[in-house]
Amino acid sequence: MTSTIDRTGSGDSTPAGAAAATDNGPAKPKSGGFTAAASNYLEDRTSISGVVKEFGRKIFPDHWSFMLGEVALYSFVVIILSGTFLTFFFQASMVETHYDGAFVPMKGVEMSAAMESALHISFDVRGGLLVRQIHHWAALLFIAAIGLHMLRVFFTGAFRKPRELNWVIGFLLFVLAMAEGFTGYSLPDDLLSGNGLRIIDGLIKGIPVIGTWTSFLLFGGEFPGTAIVGRLYTLHILLLPAILVAFLALHLVFVIVHKHTQYAGAGRTNNNVVGYPILPVYAAKAGGFFFLVFGVIALMASFFTINPIWNYGPYDPSPVSAGTQPDWYIGFADGALRLIPPGWEFVWLDHTWSINIIVPVIALVGLLAAVAAYPFIEGWVTGDKREHHILDRPRNAPTRTAIGAAGVTFYAGLWAAASSDLMATHFQLSIEGVIHTIQAWVVLGPFLAFFVTKRVCIALMKKDREIVLHGFESGRIVRLPGGEYIEVHEQVDDYERWRLVDYEVYEPIMLRPNAKGQITPGMRFRSRVSRWFFEDRIAPAQQQELESGHGHHGTHGDGTDHSLEEGPGLTKP
Amino acid sequence: MAHDEVSGHDSAASDSSAVETSRAASTGTAVIASDVVNPGEPPHRKRVTDLDPKKAKHAQRTVYTLFYLSIAGSIFALAAYMAFPIEDGDIAAIRLNNLFIGVGSALALFGIGLGAVHWGKALMADKEGIDERHPIRGTQATRDRAVEIFHEADQESGFGRRTLIRNSLIGALVAFPLPGLVLFRGWAPQDEDPVELLSHTMWKKGSRLTLDPSGIPVKASDVTIGSVFHIIPEGLNERHDLLEQKAKAAVLLMRLNPDDLTISPGREDWSYDGIVAYSKICTHVGCPVALYEQQTHHLLCPCHQSTFDVTKECEVIFGPAKRPLPQLPIEVDSEGYLVARSDFNEPVGPSFWERS
Numbered sequence: 001m002t003s004t005i006d007r008t009g010s011g012d013s014t015p016a017g018a019a020a021a022t023d024n025g026p027a028k029p030k031s032g033g034f035t036a037a038a039s040n041y042l043e044d045r046t047s048i049s050g051v052v053k054e055f056g057r058k059i060f061p062d063h064w065s066f067m068l069g070e071v072a073l074y075s076f077v078v079i080i081l082s083g084t085f086l087t088f089f090f091q092a093s094m095v096e097t098h099y100d101g102a103f104v105p106m107k108g109v110e111m112s113a114a115m116e117s118a119l120h121i122s123f124d125v126r127g128g129l130l131v132r133q134i135h136h137w138a139a140l141l142f143i144a145a146i147g148l149h150m151l152r153v154f155f156t157g158a159f160r161k162p163r164e165l166n167w168v169i170g171f172l173l174f175v176l177a178m179a180e181g182f183t184g185y186s187l188p189d190d191l192l193s194g195n196g197l198r199i200i201d202g203l204i205k206g207i208p209v210i211g212t213w214t215s216f217l218l219f220g221g222e223f224p225g226t227a228i229v230g231r232l233y234t235l236h237i238l239l240l241p242a243i244l245v246a247f248l249a250l251h252l253v254f255v256i257v258h259k260h261t262q263y264a265g266a267g268r269t270n271n272n273v274v275g276y277p278i279l280p281v282y283a284a285k286a287g288g289f290f291f292l293v294f295g296v297i298a299l300m301a302s303f304f305t306i307n308p309i310w311n312y313g314p315y316d317p318s319p320v321s322a323g324t325q326p327d328w329y330i331g332f333a334d335g336a337l338r339l340i341p342p343g344w345e346f347v348w349l350d351h352t353w354s355i356n357i358i359v360p361v362i363a364l365v366g367l368l369a370a371v372a373a374y375p376f377i378e379g380w381v382t383g384d385k386r387e388h389h390i391l392d393r394p395r396n397a398p399t400r401t402a403i404g405a406a407g408v409t410f411y412a413g414l415w416a417a418a419s420s421d422l423m424a425t426h427f428q429l430s431i432e433g434v435i436h437t438i439q440a441w442v443v444l445g446p447f448l449a450f451f452v453t454k455r456v457c458i459a460l461m462k463k464d465r466e467i468v469l470h471g472f473e474s475g476r477i478v479r480l481p482g483g484e485y486i487e488v489h490e491q492v493d494d495y496e497r498w499r500l501v502d503y504e505v506y507e508p509i510m511l512r513p514n515a516k517g518q519i520t521p522g523m524r525f526r527s528r529v530s531r532w533f534f535e536d537r538i539a540p541a542q543q544q545e546l547e548s549g550h551g552h553h554g555t556h557g558d559g560t561d562h563s564l565e566e567g568p569g570l571t572k573p
Numbered sequence: 574m575a576h577d578e579v580s581g582h583d584s585a586a587s588d589s590s591a592v593e594t595s596r597a598a599s600t601g602t603a604v605i606a607s608d609v610v611n612p613g614e615p616p617h618r619k620r621v622t623d624l625d626p627k628k629a630k631h632a633q634r635t636v637y638t639l640f641y642l643s644i645a646g647s648i649f650a651l652a653a654y655m656a657f658p659i660e661d662g663d664i665a666a667i668r669l670n671n672l673f674i675g676v677g678s679a680l681a682l683f684g685i686g687l688g689a690v691h692w693g694k695a696l697m698a699d700k701e702g703i704d705e706r707h708p709i710r711g712t713q714a715t716r717d718r719a720v721e722i723f724h725e726a727d728q729e730s731g732f733g734r735r736t737l738i739r740n741s742l743i744g745a746l747v748a749f750p751l752p753g754l755v756l757f758r759g760w761a762p763q764d765e766d767p768v769e770l771l772s773h774t775m776w777k778k779g780s781r782l783t784l785d786p787s788g789i790p791v792k793a794s795d796v797t798i799g800s801v802f803h804i805i806p807e808g809l810n811e812r813h814d815l816l817e818q819k820a821k822a823a824v825l826l827m828r829l830n831p832d833d834l835t836i837s838p839g840r841e842d843w844s845y846d847g848i849v850a851y852s853k854i855c856t857h858v859g860c861p862v863a864l865y866e867q868q869t870h871h872l873l874c875p876c877h878q879s880t881f882d883v884t885k886e887c888e889v890i891f892g893p894a895k896r897p898l899p900q901l902p903i904e905v906d907s908e909g910y911l912v913a914r915s916d917f918n919e920p921v922g923p924s925f926w927e928r929s
Contacts, residue, residue, distance in 0.1 A: 059704040102659060102667075123667055126654055127674045162709040195860055198820075199876060202858025202923035212925045216767040217760040222817040223859075227760075259706055267614035273704040274614070281697045288689025295682035302675025317820035318785050318803060318853060320861045322875045337858065337893060338877045345895035345924060352928045356857065356893045383601025389706060421878055431878050432891055494612040501607040509602045530602065540607035 060282050061262035061275035065152045070286060072145035074293040075138045076248070082135040083184075083237065089125060091117040092233035094189065094226040103310055111189070111314035114229045118188035118309055133301035139184060140306075141297060143177045143329045150174060154374070154404050156391035158261045161384070164375040166254040169247050171372045176244045178329050183236040185327055188307075189229050194315025196326055197228060199334070206357030224315065263391045264502035266495035270389050323422050328415075335417030336360035339439050367410065374403075381526070381533050382506055395464075396503040398457035399533045405453035406446035413442035454536070461538035464500045467492060468541045497546075505537040506530075614701075622695045632695040636688045643684025650677025768927045772920045774806075774821040776901060781807035782826060782850065782911040791826065792909045796848050801865045802826040804850065806913070821921055823853040823861060824901050826911070829870060833884045840886070843902035848911065850901040851887050854922040855879055857894035872898070896924065 032039075043049050060066075093113040099106045101116070102123040121128040150170065153159055159167035186193045201223045204215040220227030259273050268274050276282050300306075312321075326334050337360050344356040378400065394401040416423075417438045424431040471489035479485050492500070509530040513519050622629040653673035660666045710716070727733045761767075781790040785803040788810045796802065804824040812818050831847035843849075851872070855862050860876035865883075871890070872881040879892030887898035899921050902914035920928055 057702065059702045102663075124659065126659055126670055129667060129671045130675045130678075133671070195876065198860060199858045202855075202860075205923050205925040206858070208926055210926075212767050212771070212927055213761075215925075216765075217757070220760055221762050221765060222767075222770050222814075223820055224816050231760075258709065259704060266612050267703075269611060271706050273706060274701055277702050281693045284689045284693030284697060288686045288691075288693065291682045291686030291689065293686075295679045295686055298675055298679035298682055302672050302679060315816070316786075317816060318805070318823040318861050318863075320863045320875050322864060324860075324875055334877075340893035342879075342889050342891060342893065343895055344893070347929050350929045351926055352924045354895075354924045356895060357924075383599065384604075385598040386600055387598070387709060421875065431880075435878065435891075495615045498609065498612050501609045502611070504604045504606045506601075507603040507605065534602075539605045541609065543608050543610075546609065 055256070056279045057277040058256075059259075059273045059275045059277055061260055061268075061273055063263060065156075066260065067289065068145055068149040068152050070289055071293055072142055072149055073248070073252075074290045075142040075145060075297065076244075077290065078138040078294050078297055079135060079142060080241070082131045082138060085131050086121065086135055087237055089117060089121045089128065090114070090187070090233075092187065092230045094224075094229050106310060106313070109314065112229065114187060114189040115309065115314045118190070122310065130298075130301055133304075133306050134297055135184075136306045137300045137304075138297045139181050140327065140329075141293075143174075143181055146170075146174045146177055147329075150371075151404070151408070155394040155401055156261070156263075157388065157397055157400065158391055159375040160388040161379065162387050163254070163258055163261075164379065166251060166258070167375050168372055169251045169254070171368075173244065173247050173251060175368065176240055176247065180236060180240050180244065181327060181329055183232040183240065185307075185330075186232050187229060187236060188309045189315050190309035191312040191315050191319065191321075192307075192309075192324060194224065194317075195320055195324055196330075197224065198317065199337070203337070203357055203361070206354035207361070208351070208353065208358070224317070259389070261389050261391050264393070264499055266498045268390065270387070273389075323425070325418060325422070331418035332411055332414040333360070333364055335414040335420070335438075336363055338417045338420055339414070339435065339442060341439070363414075367407070370407070381529050383509070384506075390502065392503065395457040395460040396505075398454045398461070398536065401457050402450040402454035406450040409445040409449035410442060413438055413445055416441075458536055458538060465538055465541055468497055468500050469545060501540040503540055505539050506534045507537075508534045617699075617701075620695065620699055623699065629696065632691065636692045636696065639684045639688030639691065641684075643681045643688065646677050646680025646682075646684055648677075650674050650681060653677050768925075771821075771922070771925060771928075774916055774921060775809065775812070775818045776806050776822055776824075776913045776916045778913065778915050779906070780913045781906070782824065782903065782913070783807050783809075785823065786810070790910045793845055793848060793905045793911050794909060796826060796828045796911075798828050798830060798847065799867050800828055801867070803853070803863075820859075821854065824850050825853045825862070825865065825872065826850045827865065827870075827883055829883065833870065835885050837886060840900065840902075842904070843900055843914070845903055845905055845911070848903065849883065850903050850911075850913075851881075851883070851898040852901065852917060852921040853898075855894060856889075856896040856898060856921075857892070857923065859923040862898065 091113040095113045096110055097113050097116050099109045099111055099116055099119060101107075101120050103119055106119065118132075121132055123129070153167065153170070182196075186197050201215050201219065204218065205211045207214065215223065218228070218231070219225040220231070260275075262268050262273060262275070265274070276285075313319075325331065337357075340356040340359060344359065345352065345354050347353070392400075394404075417435070420434045420438060421431060423429065424434045471491040474488045474490040476488045477485055478488055491497075509527045511519060511524060511527040514523065622632050650673070653670070653676075657666065657670040657673055659670055711719075732739055782802075782804045783790045783806065785805040788805065788807070790807065791802060791804070802825070804826045805819060806822050806824075809815060809818055809822065826848065828846075828848045834844065834847065834849065836844070853861050853863065855874045855876070857874065857877055857879050860874050862872045862874045862879070862881065864873040864875055865871075866873065870883040872883060872887065874880075874892065874894070877893050879894035880890050881887040881894075881898050882890050886900060889895060889897060899917045899919050901917055903911055904914050906912045
């Protein structure tokens with residue numbers, strides 16, 4: 001491959017091109033024309049054929065849930081495109097001006113240059129409002145897609161070795177996306193975003209020791225000052241995007257290095273990837289999907305108003321409208337502030353301790369930290385050092401799924417609290433009643449969700465096992481000679497059966513002395529956590545059971561829990 | 574039974590055993606997997622476009638039609654740009670401009686997207702491929718060589734040996750960013766003290782209470798029972814630091830039946846005939862407490878629903894705030910206008926560390 005200099009037409013772009021690159025040169029002296037010449041030119045200077053050879057036919061598995069990350073990626077591209085357009089018009093300045101644009105109701109109103117230019121984009125630049133709304137909708141979709149993508153990765157166990165670090169990178173992308181969202185939201189300097197900044201200011205001031213000065217530095221003096229919009233702008237269009245793009249690139253490099261995970265299925269193993277090649281099928285589908293995502297965002301921006309700053313007016317510390325809410329992804333933070341009961345603040349040692357700020361901040365940071373750390377926690381509990389490339393069905397990892405459900409319930413409670421006033425007014429409830437209900441939900445809900453989810457998962461595993469061993473209900477009722485009615489069960493085919501049995505369950509760690517003959521408290525703790533994780537489990541059906549299983553009619557499921565020593569553990573007939 | 578009996582105590586004890594290929598990696602704890610045999614790839618099912626040339630032709634037609642539709646969408650968007658200009662101040666024109674450029678662009682995007690996806694799904698070769706996976710860690714030879722390179726580099730540079738050089742370098746690297754960090758002190762003015770600023774507002778003895786935002790002074794006789802006024806201090810609108818001052822000085826003025834007010838000792842002369850003035854800035858995180866329920870005499874913050882009872886000197890009756898809204902002592906001047914007796918007697922707005 002290195003020494004044939006006399007190739008002339010090796011770079012045509014047909015699928016056969018990759019093969020042709022090695023030996024077809026002299027055979028077709030006139031093929032290709034410009035494309036071939038251009039490819040050769042590039043190749044002679046970049047050795048890009050190596051990249052094509054490596055990645056052109058790389059296999060990607062197919063599943064709808066794998067598209068969530070793609071949605072995030074594509075909406076980010078849309079954000080970059082639309083945001084770049086906006087920077088050509090936006091003035092990140094808080095200099096006071098009097099509005100003199102096309103929008104009559106605001107004429108003569110005193111506002112900052114930032115607000116004025118945002119209105120200018122909306123009302124004086126043709127298509128400007130469209131791009132502004134594309135930018136905002138794309139941002140909302142970006143964070144939503146990241147969130148769903150994270151849930152997919154979590155509930156299928158895709159974060160397990162070797163992907164723990166990529167989970168952390170993805171987590172950082174999530175946090176960066178929220179930071180991008182908030183900084184962008186604050187730029188127009190309208191009444192709503194100004195109140196958002198006011199809350200951030202109050203939040204920062206409540207932090208012990210450093211709060212006052214942090215706020216003072218951030219705002220360049222007293223709130224609101226004249227510096228914050230310019231500073232957030234630098235963060236929003238320079239610093240945060242640069243970091244985000246770097247981590248995004250790293251995230252994708254890791255996807256290539258690790259190769260994508262796949263769901264269990266016939267023909268799929270932990271050592272292969274089954275799917276379609278990048279060229280041409282995946283490129284067509286994924287490339288087309290970018291345009292579909294962009295199209296959906298464009299439609300939303302055409303039909304649905306988002307962030308009508310002209311209704312809010314410029315920022316002023318005095319007015320505020322009822323029913324103020326942040327963009328959805330900040331809701332959980334705003335809700336956390338709302339849920340604190342009265343009186344959580346005291347003076348001690350001549351300083352003010354704002355527990356009503358500190359507790360929600362700790363709760364939020366703790367929630368995020370738990371998300372970031374989860375792969376390492378589960379890895380420690382299982383002690384599993386193997387690579388995992390086959391995804392779990394959520395039901396087959398009941399404790400993990402239940403933990404996830406508890407986390408989602410907690411988040412949802414905080415998020416719902418951000419709309420507590422709207423719920424109260426729309427459903428004619430008292431605000432106190434709504435808040436107290438959500439407080440109970442946030443505290444008790446995760447436990448309930450954990451319990452219910454775990455039981456549901458185990459029930460589903462039992463059902464799968466039942467189907468594997470005894471087939472599925474065919475809907476055909478047969479009357480036996482004795483008068484008894486039975487429903488005929490039909491066996492699933494080999495491929496479906498494989499999909500149902502291709503999973504593993506862990507047994508809890510047995511507490512045994514280590515090499516020194518000791519049992520340390522750490523080992524004891526880990527063994528206890530391991531028992532909590534894996535005590536309840538349903539083992540996949542074994543071949544032997546399949547063979548003897550037909551006609552087995554005992555009540556299934558009994559004794560399948562706590563089957564410590566019986567291995568796959570069905571009750572013996 | 575497919576037990577891989579490599580239990581937890583092993584992995585705890587084998588932390589030091591560096592040689593461990595990924596095939597033989599520890600499962601940590603016993604794992605139960607099924608011993609049912611993987612039946613292999615299911616037989617390939619051909620698509621209708623593979624079986625029926627007519628369907629393939631139809632699909633081809635659909636794909637290029639979509640691409641042409643996309644071009645039509647782009648042209649439509651261009652035409653809309655010109656056909657729907659924004660007339661000065663006409664909201665309807667802005668709406669049409671937004672709608673039609675957007676719909677045209679969306680059509681252009683959907684045409685490409687649907688066409689490409691349909692092409693990929695219906696016409697491109699429907700052949701699944703299989704890639705082998707390899708352990709993520711490199712081969713032992715590569716790993717050994719990497720270790721060797723670090724070792725050689727250490728030998729050749731003397732990094733581990735010449736500790737004085739190494740440690741002084743580490744020290745220099747730690748120290749050099751410090752001046753850069755200190756520069757960020759410039760984010761806030763050098764000559765201002767936040768605690769001092771947060772402790773005072775522009776209210777002072779004799780400042781007239783004026784309407785927000787017009788700045789018209791308010792007479793006590795204008796304030797009828799049950800009414801509420803949004804108040805700013807006299808002269809605020811002329812300040813260059815208007816917003817910073819307003820963020821501290823905004824006040825709500827209400828008149829209640831004097832019998833409804835509970836007045837604590839020392840505050841007897843802070844109100845005037847049932848007229849009371851309280852800071853509008855929430856003691857939680859600083860939103861304006863702008864909602865007054867006239868019947869219950871409650872003030873509600875729309876941000877986090879802290880609720881203050883005006884009859885009880887604005888103490889918190891619900892929500893995350895702790896401290897009552899600070900009261901502005903007021904009186905009436907010789908012309909009958911409401912004026913402040915002094916500044917607030919405590920810092921207004923959100924709590925901060927140095928506040929006590």
